[in-house]
Amino acid sequence: MEQTTKESLWQKSKLLLKGLLIGALSLLLLIPAYFVRDLIEEREARQKEAIAEVSGRWAGSQQLLAPVLVVPYWETVEYSNGSNESVRRLAYVLPDKLSINGQLKPEQRHRGIYDVMLYSSDLQIDGRFDPLPLQQLQLSAEKVIWNEAYVAMGVTDAKGLRDELQLKWNDSMYTLNPSRFDTGFLKEGFSTPVSIAPGETITFSAQVKLQGSGELLFLPTGKSTDVKLSSVWKEPSFSGATLPDYTLSSAGFTAQWKSMAHTRNFPQAWKNQTYQLQSAAMGVNLFIPVNGYQKTMRSVKYALLCIVLTFAAFFLVETAGKRSVHPLHYGLVGVALILFYTLLLSVSEYAGFDTAYIVAAAATIGLITLFLKSVLQSGRLAAIMAFVLALQYGYIFVVLQLQDSALLVGSIGLFVVLAVIMYFSRRIKW
Structure with missing residues (x-):
């Protein structure tokens, strides 16, 4: 027991x-x-290193800034001792109408065992500048330096531009050259002097052949901005401040963005201030959907x-x-x-x-x-x-x-x- x-x-x-x-x-x-x-x-x-290596040779994520009109003017500065001085300043004017239509061609490359998503795009930019809003800018026509006005454009990675940037400004053609800016919204980009006159309405157009990797974003700088993009890629991821109307099919996708000035946090024209236009960017991200x-x-x-x-x-x-x-x-x-x-x-x-x-x-x-x-x-x-x-x-x-x-x-x-x-x-x- x-x-x-x-x-x-x-x-x-x-x-x-x-x-x-x-x-x-x-x-x-x-x-x-x-x-x-x-x-x-x-x-x-x-994997990220491999993607960065291939993207660095091709081009990284892209953000496109359509033409911005930069207008120099004279401002009288008064000092405490009673003297005054005329100082050259810059005013920035965004287009009243902006339309971007493009085709996005995806291209999948390989680096070792890793896949990298690249793209090439053909973008047609059209728009219109109404007469310079002198009242909104609180400027008189006499203070504006009309003959020194220029247009600025920008992309995130200039390495992705496959052709020179050509701008049709009314009936004139201009070539934009690399430039550096101190605007707050654009550090490096392209610019060209243009001709403007008081009360003049200007139409413009440009063709941009841009390649990049991953994301393609557009800044909705128009008072009314329309962006239409199509691609054979079947797995798009739409990103940014505004989502598009889109259709998906076996042939790819078509997306259309519509943005109005009242939905942004920056005005149509300004001076003596700095705005971050990037906060309103909208676009698409081409990515390989399976991440093991x-x-x-x-x-x-x-x-x-x-x-x-x-x-x-x-x-x-x-x-x-x-x-x-x-x-x-x-x-x-x-x-x-x-x-x-x-x-x-x-x-x-x-x-x-x-x-x-x-x-x-x-x-x-x-x-x-x-x-x-x-x-x-x-x-x-x-x-x-x-x-x-x-x-x-x-x-x-x-x-x-x-x-x-x-x-x-x-x-x-x-x-x-x-x-x-x-x-x-x-x-x-x-």
Whole structure:
């Protein structure tokens, strides 16, 4: 009787000790899981370096500033000693009407194993300047230096211009040359002297052949701005302060932006002030939609859940099957669970995330199943574990595909898992 009691106490102590060891092992396996997260960040940084390298040779993200009329004028400055002086200042006038129509041609380049999205664009710019708003600028015609007026345009990366910038100003043609400015909204760009006269309405047009990478943005400088853009790219991401009306089809997309002056935070004409026109930019971002690194990083966040659930199922199968499994075997199974993520990361760089997930999950489930069949000496128990692992990886795959409802589905799944564990562990004599 006493011997039986001792054996019972030893059996309970053994189960408790093994449970504590399994818990400690689960936490210990988080260390290599964090190393995997560092590896993902390192590979993602390498991808960004490759993209930056190719973009640096082609051209980066582009932001287009259509013609702005810059008008010098004289301002009389009075000093405290009673003297005064005429100082040359600049007034800035934006077009009353601006229209941009363009075609965007995507081009996918490769740098090693990484894909880089580039584009070329053909843009037709048309617009109109109404007579100079002298009253709004609080200027008299006599103070304006009419013969020194010029037009300024700008792009973010001048390396992307494939032709000279030619401007048709009424009936005259001008070539814009590289220039530096101190305007607050444009540091480097292109300019040309133009002819203006009091009360004159001016029409202008320009053709811009611009290449870049990733994003193409337009500054809505017109009192009324219309931008129409079309492309064969099927996965556009529209960005900026204004979203367009657009259509998507198997042939690509067509987008149209409409912006009015009252929706911006800068006026149509000003002097002696600085405005950040970039805050009103609008446009499109051409990007490669599948980012395996982000999904792989999300999957690693479920590492502890996978380890705990697998060990819990392993422990229940071991106990119900009246088998005795050494903690080392739990450790080897845990290592296989961690190697799943490195396999997922490496394969996703070549085959895409979904394919990589299926390959990595199948390999991991197969490895663990064959191992447990030998350890447990039972094909039935090993098959049960294979089924549990398949459910586990399938559940996590579904959660990874979700965005807004991921928390809801995850919470429900955990509740169901807890209920199952409680049900099957109720008869274990701890």
